[in-house]
Amino acid sequence: MFTGIVEEIGEVVAVEFGAESARLTVRGPLVVSDAVHGASIAVGGVCLTVVDQPGPGTFTVDVMQESLRRSSLRDVAPGRRVNLERALAAHGRLGGHIVQGHVDGTGTITARTPGDAWEVVRIAVPADLARYVVEKGSITVDGTSLTVSAVSAVEEDEPWLEVSLIPTTLDLTTLGSAPVGTTVNLEVDVLAKYVERLNAFGRAGGASA
CATH class of the missing domain: 2.40.30.20 (Elongation Factor Tu (Ef-tu); domain 3)
Structure with a gap:
């Protein structure tokens, strides 16, 4: 779960499109600073799972067909700036509102x-x-x-x-x-x-x- 309080503006540095999916590598030094494999990060409002950390300050996520269909990530390209937010910690403040990261x-x-x-x-x-x-x-x-x-x-x-x-x-x-x-x-x-x-x-x- 997220709150919609953007932590930093990241940048998409690499994109690999498959037949019905995509793999993105995003630069976001703050949100990836304490990330582990399987962590949730909202990228442009889309909840995605960290599958790799290929270099300092970067993380890689897989985007499935449903997310591509419903979101602007279907047209993403390297250089795109994206809002980033880590999942809310249980002890954190709900500064915005309840956000699932499930783009409609x-x-x-x-x-x-x-x-x-x-x-x-x-x-x-x-x-x-x-x-x-x-x-x-x-x-x-x-x-x-x-x-x-x-x-x-x-x-x-x-x-x-x-x-x-x-x-x-x-x-x-x-x-x-x-x-x-x-x-x-x-x-x-x-x-x-x-x-x-x-x-x-x-x-x-x-x-x-």
Whole structure:
């Protein structure tokens, strides 16, 4: 489990694509400093397992087809900057919100509006994820825990959400330099998905009673 508090910006230094998978080597001196084989590190919001440490400050991870299909890692190339976070220690602080590192899909940055000390970023959201997003709720964007500051109306054909990035987020995550058109990984609040699933079973049980 993660909290969406990015620890450092890493860099993808090597990529090997297979038929239905990929192997990435990432430079991240902080997050790999105490890593062991099998450790979990969120790379751009995707929970991945350390399988090798080929050199100082680097680690290697395998990415399966499901993760490639749902995330922007399907288009990753050497030189790509990625947000990195180690798994939460049991005694750690939950500084953001409960983040699984299980990316639900991708969105696209469609606008950036600067303020005096922050920036409002609008992201187009897939219709099948929009129902889980609420104003003042939590959303994970490229592994960064953020508060939703505005959402599109339910009846809009092209749903979107907005987040407001403070100077720290702009400086210490990849979102600070991501231009309009950037594809970002999205993980919605897992609690919303549980509620939807429970309600579906409740309705099915009621109908068959």
